[in-house]
Amino acid sequence: MTTDRSPMPKAGVRRIAVVGAGYVGLPTAAVLSHHGHMVTLAERDERRLEILRQGRSPIVEHGLEEMLKDGMSTGRLRTVRSAAEAVVGAEFVFLCVETPQSADGSADLSFITAAASEIAPHLADGAIIVNKSTVPVGTVGLIERVLGRADVVTVSNPEFLREGTAVADSLSPDRVVVGADDREAAARVAELFGDSGAPVVITDATTSELIKYASNAFLATKLTFINTMAGLCEAVGADVLDLVLGIGYDKRIGFEFLRPGPGWGGSCLPKDTAALVAISNAAGYDVSIVRGAISGNDEQMRRVVAKIATAAGGTFRDRTIGVLGLSFKANTGDRRDSPALSITKMLVAAGASIRAFDPTVTTADADQPDLAHVTVFDSAYEAVTGTHVIALLTEWQEFRWLDYSKIRGLVANPAIVDARNLLESGLVHRLGFSYSGIGRS
Numbered sequence: 001m002t003t004d005r006s007p008m009p010k011a012g013v014r015r016i017a018v019v020g021a022g023y024v025g026l027p028t029a030a031v032l033s034h035h036g037h038m039v040t041l042a043e044r045d046e047r048r049l050e051i052l053r054q055g056r057s058p059i060v061e062h063g064l065e066e067m068l069k070d071g072m073s074t075g076r077l078r079t080v081r082s083a084a085e086a087v088v089g090a091e092f093v094f095l096c097v098e099t100p101q102s103a104d105g106s107a108d109l110s111f112i113t114a115a116a117s118e119i120a121p122h123l124a125d126g127a128i129i130v131n132k133s134t135v136p137v138g139t140v141g142l143i144e145r146v147l148g149r150a151d152v153v154t155v156s157n158p159e160f161l162r163e164g165t166a167v168a169d170s171l172s173p174d175r176v177v178v179g180a181d182d183r184e185a186a187a188r189v190a191e192l193f194g195d196s197g198a199p200v201v202i203t204d205a206t207t208s209e210l211i212k213y214a215s216n217a218f219l220a221t222k223l224t225f226i227n228t229m230a231g232l233c234e235a236v237g238a239d240v241l242d243l244v245l246g247i248g249y250d251k252r253i254g255f256e257f258l259r260p261g262p263g264w265g266g267s268c269l270p271k272d273t274a275a276l277v278a279i280s281n282a283a284g285y286d287v288s289i290v291r292g293a294i295s296g297n298d299e300q301m302r303r304v305v306a307k308i309a310t311a312a313g314g315t316f317r318d319r320t321i322g323v324l325g326l327s328f329k330a331n332t333g334d335r336r337d338s339p340a341l342s343i344t345k346m347l348v349a350a351g352a353s354i355r356a357f358d359p360t361v362t363t364a365d366a367d368q369p370d371l372a373h374v375t376v377f378d379s380a381y382e383a384v385t386g387t388h389v390i391a392l393l394t395e396w397q398e399f400r401w402l403d404y405s406k407i408r409g410l411v412a413n414p415a416i417v418d419a420r421n422l423l424e425s426g427l428v429h430r431l432g433f434s435y436s437g438i439g440r441s
């Protein structure tokens with residue numbers, strides 16, 4: 001065990017380590033230090049660490065950079081490269097490492113187990129491990145076995161923040177879920193979030209782990225539902241935006257996650273629904289509703305491609321598509337499992353060329369492997385120049401305010417497929433564009 005020589009913090013102030021400075025670890029560390037705790041954040045990726053050391057945020061997230069800077073300038077937040085170093089003397093260790101999808105759909109836990117074996121010999125006596133990564137049932141037990149430390153308790157604390165509003169969500173979450181068989185440890189973890197005033201759900205570890213997957217499966221199913229209704233609206237000549245108003249005012253339904261679009265994506269919903277199916281299969285139980293949500297989502301992306309094909313005149317041969325938006329949703333630079341990239345890949349496979357613009361991507365990013373199939377431009381106007389169809393795939397508000405009369409003069413063919421229903425269809429019609437939204441005539 002490593003000896004800690006740093007001073008004890010003030011009463012109520014906890015010494016906390018956060019392992020992983022990604023979309024979850026960064027806001028977690030920033031907000032915990034904002035609440036006055038002494039936080040050490042470990043990140044092994046040199047590029048992310050170097051950006052942090054320059055006082056910047058490695059991810060696009062509203063308010064995060066200011067909060068990180070504040071934590072660093074007051075000395076409450078420091079960054080290190082190694083998780084082993086970060087955990088020395090920490091009372092709580094938050095695991096915020098990636099759990100990507102394996103080939104069979106299940107969650108890949110290798111980053112979790114690697115982090116656990118890395119920190120095990122360096123943990124303080126009686127430390128509490130708080131797992132924020134999204135993991136299958138049984139992972140708390142797996143972590144405890146890898147740690148092999150009878151004095152260390154592991155607690156599940158799933159994270160529900162949304163990218164784009166991660167800081168606000170971490171400051172005032174809708175609820176805090178803590179799962180542990182050791183209720184005293186769970187209560188101590190819950191105390192860390194006391195300032196947020198959020199309701200706390202304390203449960204056993206298995207239920208806590210399942211809560212995260214159930215939440216994401218529900219949200220994915222809701223999105224597939226409204227996308228399916230959008231298709232039905234098109235089939236019968238109804239308007240999905242009015243349909244959303246008509247059902248969303250019902251408090252039992254609500255408006256959240258009721259926006260039709262190109263299909264859901266991002267770093268969580270696709271892998272978490274696949275993982276839930278894998279968990280269910282292993283348990284001999286069929287979650288057909290979740291399987292339906294996944295296949296409905298694949299179908300939605302194919303429907304968007306079909307719309308773009310129609311707008312292109314029925315063929316992609318010698319057609320260039322101007323794509324607006326590459327991130328998986330607005331207000332984030334995250335492109336992991338972005339529907340925009342899935343759709344552009346399908347377009348390229350069908351023979352189209354892609355010119356693309358996204359506010360979080362510059363020509364300097366052109367060598368990123370996920371962008372190999374598109375040509376990136378530094379402005380929307382450049383991207384749409386000479387194109388046969390404009391496909392709006394991410395709901396960045398700035399796309400609403402582009403000068404579409406100028407764009408009318410730049411394109412080879414005036415056609416817009418608005419997969420986010422962002423534009424005023426009457427306006428672009430008047431400028432001479434053909435317009436196709438989702439679930440609108």
Ligand SMILES: NC(=O)c1ccc[n+]([C@@H]2O[C@H](COP(=O)([O-])OP(=O)(O)OC[C@H]3O[C@@H](n4cnc5c(N)ncnc54)[C@H](O)[C@@H]3O)[C@@H](O)[C@H]2O)c1
Pocket residue numbers: 019020021022023024025042043044045048081082083096097098099111114115118132133134135159160161162163267268
């Ligand atoms: N992104 C989201 O919106 C979100 C929301 C809720 C839950 N989650 C879950 O949280 C977890 C993390 O997601 P993310 O999006 O933050 O991932 P991420 O890939 O952005 O960040 C993980 C970071 O951990 C670092 N890391 C991995 N092992 C390490 C180690 N041993 N030492 C130091 N650093 C290490 C990686 O280099 C990476 O920077 C996943 O399980 C995810 O499903 C994500």
